[in-house]
Amino acid sequence: MVRQPLVSVVTPVYNEAGYLGECIESVLAQTHTNWDYTIIDNCSTDGSGELAQRYAAKDPRIRVHRNTEFLSVIANHNVALRQISPESKYCKMVLGDDLIYPGCLEKMVGLAEAHPSVGMVGAYAQEGERIAWTGLPREESVVSGREICRRHLLEGLHIFGSANAVLYRADLVRSRDPFYSETNIHADTEVSFALLKTSDFGFVHEVLTFSRVRQASLSTVSRGLHTYFGGTLHVLLGYGPDYLTKEECKTQLTTHLTEYYRFLGKSLIQRREPKFWEYHKRQLELAGLGFSRLRVATGAVAALRQAAGKRLWKGRMAGRSKDSGSRIGGPVTKDC
Numbered sequence: 001m002v003r004q005p006l007v008s009v010v011t012p013v014y015n016e017a018g019y020l021g022e023c024i025e026s027v028l029a030q031t032h033t034n035w036d037y038t039i040i041d042n043c044s045t046d047g048s049g050e051l052a053q054r055y056a057a058k059d060p061r062i063r064v065h066r067n068t069e070f071l072s073v074i075a076n077h078n079v080a081l082r083q084i085s086p087e088s089k090y091c092k093m094v095l096g097d098d099l100i101y102p103g104c105l106e107k108m109v110g111l112a113e114a115h116p117s118v119g120m121v122g123a124y125a126q127e128g129e130r131i132a133w134t135g136l137p138r139e140e141s142v143v144s145g146r147e148i149c150r151r152h153l154l155e156g157l158h159i160f161g162s163a164n165a166v167l168y169r170a171d172l173v174r175s176r177d178p179f180y181s182e183t184n185i186h187a188d189t190e191v192s193f194a195l196l197k198t199s200d201f202g203f204v205h206e207v208l209t210f211s212r213v214r215q216a217s218l219s220t221v222s223r224g225l226h227t228y229f230g231g232t233l234h235v236l237l238g239y240g241p242d243y244l245t246k247e248e249c250k251t252q253l254t255t256h257l258t259e260y261y262r263f264l265g266k267s268l269i270q271r272r273e274p275k276f277w278e279y280h281k282r283q284l285e286l287a288g289l290g291f292s293r294l295r296v297a298t299g300a301v302a303a304l305r306q307a308a309g310k311r312l313w314k315g316r317m318a319g320r321s322k323d324s325g326s327r328i329g330g331p332v333t334k335d336c
Helices: 017-028 048-058 073-081 104-114 145-155 170-174 187-195 218-225 228-243 246-269 274-286 293-327
Strands: 007-013 035-041 062-066 090-093 118-127 130-132 167-169 200-211
Touching (some): 007 017, 007 073, 007 104, 035 048, 090 104, 145 228, 145 246, 167 170
Parallel strands (some): 118 200
Antiparallel strands (some): 118 130
8 A cells, every 4th residue: 555645734823722622633634644743832821832732642643842932923834834844745734723624635635646746735715704715717726837826927816825725845845944934924925936936836626724714813914904015016026027028027017016006095095004004115115116105195196086086977877867767757666
């Protein structure tokens, strides 16, 4: 019988005692059984570390690593990935408040084993009540790294998934230290562009993971700050030249900056909080483009004009509706 390839599973956790048990149980329930599992306790104070230790005492495949000092989320993810076994062929992160469904490792590993050029594997994910990372045609299970990155940049096909939703080839994880950029909240997307320069992308068209939507989660914070704009800018500048022609890169960057400042102009009208402006100012400065107050003001004027145009259009449509009703004998009424 052919031995299953070893998968190193890692779970970075900070104060997730309410969910960690379910997370660990989801790993124990995997139909792919050749795995080792490291839980990284980021100085939790709610008993998460003790809970993890109880599981480790029962199963020799589980061990617990406790950080000596508290780390930021992405820095802790990097520590987690440094714990993978030297013998592992694949690596799977399972976040402490999330879980993976029983066939997750088996199906992701199965696809990667069938296609050795694949460096990372994604799948549909349940995020709260919605299904995420859709859009890839069902007949496509393996796409060249160059092609899938071009489609992300040119067509907006976002299917790489969060850290909880993907499987990495372990040699690629070992080749990068740190694995994730600790200055980019969208480090999982950025690293996908780095890995796919030399490997292909695999996708299982099934829901294999579950992620909670919580107020304090990184994804919720990201949505609140609208970090998509800064993250996309970072990818365009850092990896656009690897996947796009010079003209495509220039066009995408110009278009994105125009949309970015329009969004910032609208946000100015909405009187967003200082933290919001600190984030976006920093992103534009890190990109080497600087923060233009003039372009923000121009974006605000454009947003006001657009809003005024919409009101005018709605007023005209309402007027036409009334005129039409009077010409045919007044408003239509129900028969009963």
